[in-house]
Amino acid sequence: MIIGKTNRTDNWWFEPLWTGIGFFAFVIYTTWAMLQANYYWWDAGANGFGGYLSPFYSPLIFINPLAQGSAPMDHSWFGFWPEWWPSLIPASPAILILAGPLSFRMTCYYYRKFYYRAYFMSPVACAVKGVSQKHYKGETALLIFQNLHRYTLYIALGFVVILSYDAILGFFRNGQLGIGVGSIILLINPILLAGYAFGCHAFRHLSGGKLDCFSCPSGKQKIRYKLWKGVSWLNGEHMLWAWASMIWVAFADIYVRMVAMGNWTDFNTWGY
Amino acid sequence: MRNFRIFRGDKSGGKMLDYQIEVDKGMVVLDAIHRIQTEQANDLAVRWNCKAGKCGSCSVEINGIPKLSCMTRMNEYGPEETVSIRPLKTFPIMKDLVTDVLWNYEQNKKIVPFTPDPNLKNKNGDYVMMQEDIDRIQEFRKCIECFLCQNVCHILRDQGKKDKFVGPRFMIQLAGLEMHPLDTQDRIPAIKEKFGSGMCNITRCCTDVCPEHIQITDNAIIPLKERVVDRFYDPVIWLWRKLFRRKSV
Numbered sequence: 293m294i295i296g297k298t299n300r301t302d303n304w305w306f307e308p309l310w311t312g313i314g315f316f317a318f319v320i321y322t323t324w325a326m327l328q329a330n331y332y333w334w335d336a337g338a339n340g341f342g343g344y345l346s347p348f349y350s351p352l353i354f355i356n357p358l359a360q361g362s363a364p365m366d367h368s369w370f371g372f373w374p375e376w377w378p379s380l381i382p383a384s385p386a387i388l389i390l391a392g393p394l395s396f397r398m399t400c401y402y403y404r405k406f407y408y409r410a411y412f413m414s415p416v417a418c419a420v421k422g423v424s425q426k427h428y429k430g431e432t433a434l435l436i437f438q439n440l441h442r443y444t445l446y447i448a449l450g451f452v453v454i455l456s457y458d459a460i461l462g463f464f465r466n467g468q469l470g471i472g473v474g475s476i477i478l479l480i481n482p483i484l485l486a487g488y489a490f491g492c493h494a495f496r497h498l499s500g501g502k503l504d505c506f507s508c509p510s511g512k513q514k515i516r517y518k519l520w521k522g523v524s525w526l527n528g529e530h531m532l533w534a535w536a537s538m539i540w541v542a543f544a545d546i547y548v549r550m551v552a553m554g555n556w557t558d559f560n561t562w563g564y
Numbered sequence: 565m566r567n568f569r570i571f572r573g574d575k576s577g578g579k580m581l582d583y584q585i586e587v588d589k590g591m592v593v594l595d596a597i598h599r600i601q602t603e604q605a606n607d608l609a610v611r612w613n614c615k616a617g618k619c620g621s622c623s624v625e626i627n628g629i630p631k632l633s634c635m636t637r638m639n640e641y642g643p644e645e646t647v648s649i650r651p652l653k654t655f656p657i658m659k660d661l662v663t664d665v666l667w668n669y670e671q672n673k674k675i676v677p678f679t680p681d682p683n684l685k686n687k688n689g690d691y692v693m694m695q696e697d698i699d700r701i702q703e704f705r706k707c708i709e710c711f712l713c714q715n716v717c718h719i720l721r722d723q724g725k726k727d728k729f730v731g732p733r734f735m736i737q738l739a740g741l742e743m744h745p746l747d748t749q750d751r752i753p754a755i756k757e758k759f760g761s762g763m764c765n766i767t768r769c770c771t772d773v774c775p776e777h778i779q780i781t782d783n784a785i786i787p788l789k790e791r792v793v794d795r796f797y798d799p800v801i802w803l804w805r806k807l808f809r810r811k812s813v
């Protein structure tokens with residue numbers, strides 16, 4: 293049995309290839325950025341309320357103030373970096389939180405489609421022979437945990453709130469309202485994440501999809517019907533939201549990192 | 565002159581044979597097959613009926629992609645390109661391009677028919693529904709039973725699990741009943757066990773090939789999977805049901 297055996301004559305391998313490479317690149321960059329444990333914050337040394345925080349590093353559970361480009365201590369939820377932390381692992385706030393958004397994406401119905409195709413090759417493309425499993429069990433055995441996707445949605449909704457707060461933070465420097473290129477980048481980030489999370493299939497189900505009747509017993513439409521319609525509308529472009537939000541979150545980290553390292557200049561109204 | 569390569573044979577085997585014919589403007593692949601049948605191969609077996617994309621009989625695999633031959637225009641292919649036509653892979657071949665799709669009708673028989681509650685009739689003896697409650701279901705009613713989705717689904721096509729999964733066409737059938745505002749059957753346990761909703765890994769090939777553009781995976785299978793989660797996998801709902809002995813949340 294040959295993988296990739298097909299009678300198709302078109303470029304069926306193109307989609308699994310670019311999605312496979314694209315996501316792999318994201319994972320490599322995210323892992324690298326997470327292990328850096330530095331340059332995730334920029335406020336031009338101004339302190340006070342406001343600054344740019346890389347979304348990979350938000351929320352800041354603990355902060356190691358000795359790291360280059362780290363946030364001021366008052367942004368930490370629980371204070372100083374713990375002393376018991378093993379020295380082999382970088383003291384990176386990103387390590388503590390990235391599993392949340394990652395679990396959301398990895399159990400997303402769209403990502404499942406893409407990686408079952410591109411990585412598991414089950415099937416690699418339609419009407420193309422994939423890896424054939426003698427005892428194919430779909431999502432009933434090893435992959436049964438995918439059924440808990442809705443719980444990762446709850447986590448992601450928390451991140452929408454946190455990253456929205458970070459977006460507001462991005463419009464201040466030392467308590468002064470203003471706007472910079474970074475503010476806009478950090479504002480778009482939670483918007484894309486919200487578009488992705490609110491179009492989630494699990495959310496579509498919870499918002500109203502689980503009902504058999506939207507207008508029973510009164511014959512009048514319920515609010516949940518309208519909600520479900522809205523979620524369905526977002527859900528129609530779920531793949532687009534998934535990629536846009538993923539690329540953007542990485543880009544936002546690159547931007548904050550570059551500005552914090554002094555490689556890029558942040559154009560803004562504060563003038564410093 | 566255009567070159568065609570068509571499967572000729574039956575269940576004991578066969579081979580791809582080449583045919584050259586003239587193709588006129590506006591022809592679809594089924595027209596070409598008919599011309600070959602008329603001019604060169606009178607015994608070529610092909611199933612068709614409406615030539616309008618509505619009967620679902622003419623499903624074949626054209627250059628490896630499952631399609632309705634009556635809805636595939638010849639100008640989709642380059643002037644020099646050989647067009648290969650094969651029968652559906654997932655079902656047993658009867659002769660040439662004709663396969664035996666009986667298995668699908670057998671699946672249909674396993675599904676408990678629509679069971680409305682007679683008490684819900686109004687005083688004229690009619691069932692009344694609001695349009696917004698059946699919009700979703702009407703999408704599934706567009707199905708023409710071409711079985712292209714059944715053919716392309718890798719569970720049936722490559723993994724050989726016809727005994728474990730009923731296939732996308734019948735998942736939409738089940739979804740249409742499960743989501744029906746008047747249906748009284750509890751279908752969720754059967755959807756999970758007997759019909760195998762967990763076998764589908766939502767890779768969406770069924771949706772990709774459906775000539776009626778039914779969003780099979782997004783609008784039928786995933787919503788059913790979520791309903792199965794409510795019933796069987798969600799730990800909080802499970803606890804809630806245990807504590808308050810309620811059927812739903």
Ligand code: SF4
Nearest residue numbers: 717764766767768770
């Ligand atoms: S989405 Fe599910 S039902 Fe549709 S083709 Fe893929 S595995 Fe089969």
Ligand code: SF4
Nearest residue numbers: 707708710711713774
């Ligand atoms: S769902 Fe679409 S592909 Fe499947 S049998 Fe119906 S019309 Fe054909």
Ligand code: FES
Nearest residue numbers: 400401402492493
């Ligand atoms: S289905 Fe994609 S996020 Fe839930």
Ligand code: FES
Nearest residue numbers: 614615620622634
């Ligand atoms: S002949 Fe009826 S759908 Fe093609």
